[in-house]
Structure formats: structure tokens, C-alpha cells
Amino acid sequence: PTTALDVTIQAQVLALLKDLQRRLNMAILLISHDLGVVRHMADEVHVMREGRIVEHGPRKEIFAAPSHPYTRALLASAPAGRPDPLEETAGNLVEARGVRVWFPQGRSFFGRPKSFIKAVTDADLTIRRGESLGVVGESGSGKTTLGLALLRLLPSRGEVVFDGQDLSAMRERQVRDLRRNFQIVFQDPYGSLSPRMTVGQIVAEGLDAHRLASGSDRERRIAEILEAVDLDPSAMHRYPHEFSGGQRQRISIARALILRPEFVVLDEPTSALDRTVQFQIVELLRDLRARFGLTYMFITHDLALVRALCHRVVIMKDGIIVEQGETGAIFERPGQEYTRALLAAALE
Incomplete structure (x- = not known):
């Protein structure tokens, strides 16, 4: 539900969903590739690959100790590192x-x-x-x-x-x-x-x-x-x-x-x-x-x-x-x- 939204609007939408869930006592099925959103919102997590559920369990367990190689690959796929340093002589383009x-x-x-x-x-x-x-x-x-x-x-x-x-x-x-x-x-x-x-x-x-x-x-x-x-x-x-x-x-x-x-x-x-x-x-x-x-x-x-x-x-x-x-x-x-x-x- 928040894929195309910036971070501040995303936070507002997620807060709204949590408030509605509490007030209406409703369940939410959250379909997302944003692991930050899943970590913030979910109680249980199901990981799917090629039409099959390859791993499921409580959120904390999935994020702390994933057992399936695909889950581990997902969790390791966040952008990492830092940009290579620029040459000091680089001028303005x-x-x-x-x-x-x-x-x-x-x-x-x-x-x-x-x-x-x-x-x-x-x-x-x-x-x-x-x-x-x-x-x-x-x-x-x-x-x-x-x-x-x-x-x-x-x-x-x-x-x-x-x-x-x-x-x-x-x-x-x-x-x-x-x-x-x-x-x-x-x-x-x-x-x-x-x-x-x-x-x-x-x-x-x-x-x-x-x-x-x-x-x-x-x-x-x-x-x-x-x-x-x-x-x-x-x-x-x-x-x-x-x-x-x-x-x-x-x-x-x-x-x-x-x-x-x-x-x-x-x-x-x-x-x-x-x-x-x-x-x-x-x-x-x-x-x-x-x-x-x-x-x-x-x-x-x-x-x-x-x-x-x-x-x-x-x-x-x-x-x-x-x-x-x-x-x-x-x-x-x-x-x-x-x-x-x-x-x-x-x-x-």
C-alpha cells in the first residue's frame, strides 16, 4: 500500500492502518516487498517464491534467524556500501x-x-x-x-x-x-x-x-x-x-x-x-x-x-x-x- 509513497506519507499511512486495526479489531494482510514496512507492521511473516511459501513464522524470528536461503537473500539485499570517492580534481559538469x-x-x-x-x-x-x-x-x-x-x-x-x-x-x-x-x-x-x-x-x-x-x-x-x-x-x-x-x-x-x-x-x-x-x-x-x-x-x-x-x-x-x-x-x-x-x- 505504500510502494509509490515518500517516507513521510508512508509513515502517516501506516500509522492510520495501525489505528484502524486497533479501533475496528480487524486483521490486515499486508502484501509488500518493503521489508522495513513488514518489520514495522507484521506479527507473522510468510515469504513466497515462485508461487510457493518457502518460510513462515513470527516476525522477530524471521528477521533475526531466517532459515531458508531465499529469505536470507531478501534480508541481505538492502542497498549497502558507500559511493566510490571522487577525484579531487573533478570539475563541475x-x-x-x-x-x-x-x-x-x-x-x-x-x-x-x-x-x-x-x-x-x-x-x-x-x-x-x-x-x-x-x-x-x-x-x-x-x-x-x-x-x-x-x-x-x-x-x-x-x-x-x-x-x-x-x-x-x-x-x-x-x-x-x-x-x-x-x-x-x-x-x-x-x-x-x-x-x-x-x-x-x-x-x-x-x-x-x-x-x-x-x-x-x-x-x-x-x-x-x-x-x-x-x-x-x-x-x-x-x-x-x-x-x-x-x-x-x-x-x-x-x-x-x-x-x-x-x-x-x-x-x-x-x-x-x-x-x-x-x-x-x-x-x-x-x-x-x-x-x-x-x-x-x-x-x-x-x-x-x-x-x-x-x-x-x-x-x-x-x-x-x-x-x-x-x-x-x-x-x-x-x-x-x-x-x-x-x-x-x-x-x-
């Missing part, structure tokens, strides 16, 4: 200064907006070359809008500088030539892939749009990037519905990386996936960053993912960046009450 995205609401008789939805207001940030930056906040805080504005996929005000070039001062045709250098991976691996296109056609969209390869060279590059995301090259001849959620997300990542971009925005890349597949995607992204020298911007409400993968973190609330800094420092000594509330609401 992306810079945002005063970025603003306001959507007009209604028009007066003279055609002027009556009001605005202030999705992002005066955002300033930098992302160093090779860095992974996490952007977290509640739903509606402006995280995705900020990411789209940095990629010039939404009209915005302020300056966006990519590798020393001011995108905000460029015409769309000039930006188009640079787009191969920055890409996005969307949240939904089901909705972001056309069911009418083969995997090869989907992955090669960027190549075709920029006219970078054709014939045997095109097929070779598709095969290489599919192998890079741990998919068999023969997948290029199949359709998205033939793959699992984790495999579809690998296809989405391959589509973004086939152009060999420098900067990739990942919008909730693991939120729709179960725990073990999340772990696999996290490890894949870590490997791809090292292999291709990528710079990441992670838009997420998964604080464990941020701690494991991100060098720095930006906290957003109501379209405003309220705090940013080194991930370890923010997690250990948050300076804003809102950040403290986010961290307190996260279920380990």
Missing part, C-alpha cells in the same frame, strides 16, 4: 543558478496568469563530473520537475550550464545537438517502453534520432549495450511484455546509455521493483558509473539508496531546496527540521 519552473493557473481577461503553481523556485546546485547527487523530498516537492528542467525538457527560468555551456541561452536546435550527452531513465519500466516496438527499436531510438549508426554497426551497438546491462543480445528481437520489471528497467537504462552520455537523471529507478531486483539494479548502476565515467542525479524517496550511492544529497520541500551537502554529513547532522523529519520517518 552541471550547474544550476536560480532555476525556476512556475506553471500558470487560469488567465485573466487580458491573458495574464491569475496564479502560479510554483513547482521549483530559485534552485541553485552543482554536480561534479563523476558524482552521484541524490534529490529527495516528499511527493510534489519538485524533484522530478527540477530534473526535467536541468535537461531542458521543461521551460524554465534561470541558468543551466552543462560542461561550461549555458543551455538556457541556447535555441532548441543547439540543445538538440547536445542531448546525446544527457539522458533520463524514467520511474515506470512498464509505461516508459512502447509495447509496439521491439527492444532493439526502443534501445536504438537515440541512435536513430541523432543518425549515429545504421545497418550492422547499429545492431552491434545495440548488442553491446544490452550486454553491458546484463541482457542477452538476442533480447533486441523481442517485445517489452516478454520481460520482467527488472529486465524492463535494464532496457530503459540501455536506451539511455547507448549514446554514451556523460550525465544521467534517474527518476525513482527502483521504486517499482521488488527488493532483490532493486539490489541488482543498484549494483548495475554502480558498475556502469565506474565503467563509463557517468554522472548521476538520483531522484528518489529511498534514503537507503541515497546513502549507498550518492556523494551528496539535495533536500527539497514545496519546490525549494531547503538543504544540501555531503550525504554522510546530512544524514548524521541534518540542519533543517524538515530533513530531520524525513530521516525519522524512514523505516529501516
